Amino acid sequence: MRAMVYRGPYRIRVEDKPRPAIEHPNDAIVRVTRAAICGSDLHLYHGMMPDTRVGMTFGHEFIGVVDEVGPSVQTRQPGDRVMVPFNIFCGTCFFCARGLYANCHNVNPNATAVGGIYGYSHTCGGYDGGQAEYVRVPFADVGPSPIPDWMDDEDAVLLTDAVATGYFGAQLGDIGEGDVVVVFGAGPVGLSAAKSSWLMGAGRVIVIDHLEYRLAKARTFAHAETHNFTEHADVVVLLKKLTDRLGADVAIDAVGAEADGNLLQHITSAKLKLQGGSPIALNWAIDSVRKGGTVSVMGAYGPMFSAVKFGDAMNKGLTLRMNQCPVKRQWPRLFEHVRNGYLKPSELVTHRIPLEHIAEGYHIFSAKLDGCIKPLVVPEAA
Amino acid sequence: MAYTQQKPPNPETSGQLRARIPGWGADLDPKDRPAVPKEQFEPHPYGAEWDFPDRQPEERPRERSIEHEFLTPVFGTSCPPHGVSGVIRRTAYQRYSEGRAAHWLLLIAADRVDALESTLRSFASRHPDNPVTETGILSEIKHHGLRSRRGQKRADLIHQPLDPLIVAAPWIIAGVLGYRAVRRIRRSQGSTS
Numbered sequence: 001m002r003a004m005v006y007r008g009p010y011r012i013r014v015e016d017k018p019r020p021a022i023e024h025p026n027d028a029i030v031r032v033t034r035a036a037i038c039g040s041d042l043h044l045y046h047g048m049m050p051d052t053r054v055g056m057t058f059g060h061e062f063i064g065v066v067d068e069v070g071p072s073v074q075t076r077q078p079g080d081r082v083m084v085p086f087n088i089f090c091g092t093c094f095f096c097a098r099g100l101y102a103n104c105h106n107v108n109p110n111a112t113a114v115g116g117i118y119g120y121s122h123t124c125g126g127y128d129g130g131q132a133e134y135v136r137v138p139f140a141d142v143g144p145s146p147i148p149d150w151m152d153d154e155d156a157v158l159l160t161d162a163v164a165t166g167y168f169g170a171q172l173g174d175i176g177e178g179d180v181v182v183v184f185g186a187g188p189v190g191l192s193a194a195k196s197s198w199l200m201g202a203g204r205v206i207v208i209d210h211l212e213y214r215l216a217k218a219r220t221f222a223h224a225e226t227h228n229f230t231e232h233a234d235v236v237v238l239l240k241k242l243t244d245r246l247g248a249d250v251a252i253d254a255v256g257a258e259a260d261g262n263l264l265q266h267i268t269s270a271k272l273k274l275q276g277g278s279p280i281a282l283n284w285a286i287d288s289v290r291k292g293g294t295v296s297v298m299g300a301y302g303p304m305f306s307a308v309k310f311g312d313a314m315n316k317g318l319t320l321r322m323n324q325c326p327v328k329r330q331w332p333r334l335f336e337h338v339r340n341g342y343l344k345p346s347e348l349v350t351h352r353i354p355l356e357h358i359a360e361g362y363h364i365f366s367a368k369l370d371g372c373i374k375p376l377v378v379p380e381a382a
Numbered sequence: 383m384a385y386t387q388q389k390p391p392n393p394e395t396s397g398q399l400r401a402r403i404p405g406w407g408a409d410l411d412p413k414d415r416p417a418v419p420k421e422q423f424e425p426h427p428y429g430a431e432w433d434f435p436d437r438q439p440e441e442r443p444r445e446r447s448i449e450h451e452f453l454t455p456v457f458g459t460s461c462p463p464h465g466v467s468g469v470i471r472r473t474a475y476q477r478y479s480e481g482r483a484a485h486w487l488l489l490i491a492a493d494r495v496d497a498l499e500s501t502l503r504s505f506a507s508r509h510p511d512n513p514v515t516e517t518g519i520l521s522e523i524k525h526h527g528l529r530s531r532r533g534q535k536r537a538d539l540i541h542q543p544l545d546p547l548i549v550a551a552p553w554i555i556a557g558v559l560g561y562r563a564v565r566r567i568r569r570s571q572g573s574t575s
Contacts, residue, residue, distance in 0.1 A: 007497070007500065007501070007504075007511055008496075008498075008500065008501065008511075008552065009497065009548055009549065010548060010549045011497075011511070011517055012516060012518075013511075013512075013515065023438050023439070023459060024435075024436065024438040024455075025436050026436070047494075047497075047548075050490045051471065051489040052493055053461035053463075053493070054461070054496045054497055054499075055461040055500070056460050057460070072436065074429055075428075075429045088456075090430065090432075090435050090455070090456065091426070091427055091428055091429075091430030092425065092430045092432060092435070096427070096430075097424065097426075097427075098422065098423055098424075099423075099424065100420075100421065105454070106434075106454050106456060107454055107456050107457070108454060108457070109444060109446035109447065109453050109454045109457045110445065110447055110475070111447050111480055112449040112450060112480060113480055116458070122445075122458070122460070122471075123489070125457060125458045126457060126459065126460045126461065127458035127460060138456050139430070139435075139456070141429040141430060141431075142427070142428045142429065142430045143428075171409075171416075171417040171418060172417070174412075177407070178392060178396065196409075198403045198405065198407075199405050199406070199409045200407075200410065200415070201396070201407045201409075201410040203392035203396070204393065204394075210535065210537040210538070211534075212535070223402070223403050228535060229537070230535040230537050231535060243390070244383045244384060244390040245384040245385070246383065246389065260538050261537055263540060263541065266541060267541060267544075271544055271548065302486075303480065304483065304487075305483070326417070328428070329416050329417060330417065332416065333414065333415075333416045337405060337408065340404075341404060342404050342405025343405070359515060359517065359518035360521035360525075361518070361521075362518055363517060363518030363519060364521050364525050367522070367527070367530070368530065368536070368538070369521065369522070369525040369526060369527055369530040370526050370530060
């Protein structure tokens, strides 16, 4: 089969690889019909995530058709159109039994601090991902769900991570009616978090980024006020002024490890890999939220330490809430929101890239060319 | 304002927002939020009938965090460790927990060694690495590289010039090492003739 393969920082190519096989009785093999490149894939692409091995296939956002199932699979069968959450989870360990599907203890031998994720380094379990023609899907009875007949494929693929994570981030903010919410980052996750904040009853939603075309999208897709931080000497002072010096009630970090806005932080993390991530957006969130407020973090960081302004968080009495999104837990309610037209995930898609051209797709997304917000990957067999 | 009891009013009331934004307030009640509360006990969701899953066969020794009691019942088999990078990776896993910086720094070092090893190995294969196609750099021409940056207040433009250096560094290092090796061999041949 054809598959995207990592060759080293900033280098990928498409190769012939063996079709994945059933390795566990509850595995399925899924023929991929649509995949996406996630902003967090860029952390792998840039060589930031420890234990990212040459030869790995990335891709944790994908949908497809079940091609084969293992002997213990009861609920899925060949031919099913399925959407697959980015979390690999067993469903019954201590953490899964409590709904913490992103924190499953039975699927990642390489680390206890993170669960299993498709195509996301050996630190996340060493599973190949869905930027390929076929992918192995463990616990086929637990993770994948049938795509509802009424749902568009592009809506479905964005619900496997980006939109579900944005929606989850708004929930982490514990938003109350009339709350002022500031969202750092206008990528697909930040845009989804901003849009979802209104569903929770926010009174004002402010989005901060440095890319004008993404801020324009935040105004139309998420009905948000927007500010380009490069136009202001100090974004924290800006946000204090915008909130009558009080600070936002809720701040959401939807940027993660490669945040811009402080060259020293960015270079030491994204380029020199001396930090687990560049915590610029997180520090801005801590400084711009009001005392007693809530900071929600679902921007992805690596496992190393980062220079976070923890003292300010403590002195301000903040609540810090964070996790990888337990995707499947969000789906029933998200399906309702998509069906009611409150969320339209496919509006985030800007590029559709054939699998054979995926190296160019990664560069377009990484260098932010051509107004790129969300690139999809289309295998030829799809 | 911040110096008195009252919070400043928002530019729009809830009623105005409900009229303007589709779905405003649909999840106002926390009971409608699927991630609230954080932990919700449900022992066998989605058809999972086992207490402990069947074990995936361990076809070859699989590295694992020493914070785990045993190899997890299911695991990925994407890229088994190999070569010098594999030795470094096994050392990181066998000696250091996830709580130690050495664990992660060794794994990052192994990643760099792996990239160099793989590139060198590719030159002895039918598919040598090609930095032009693999970086997708030609998309700069096809997808408006100049227009995407010119006149934009983008914070990333200041460090983007470092990216080609990061890509080129292993190639330059390999070239310098190769040149030195060839020169040393020639010198030794010259001194023996």
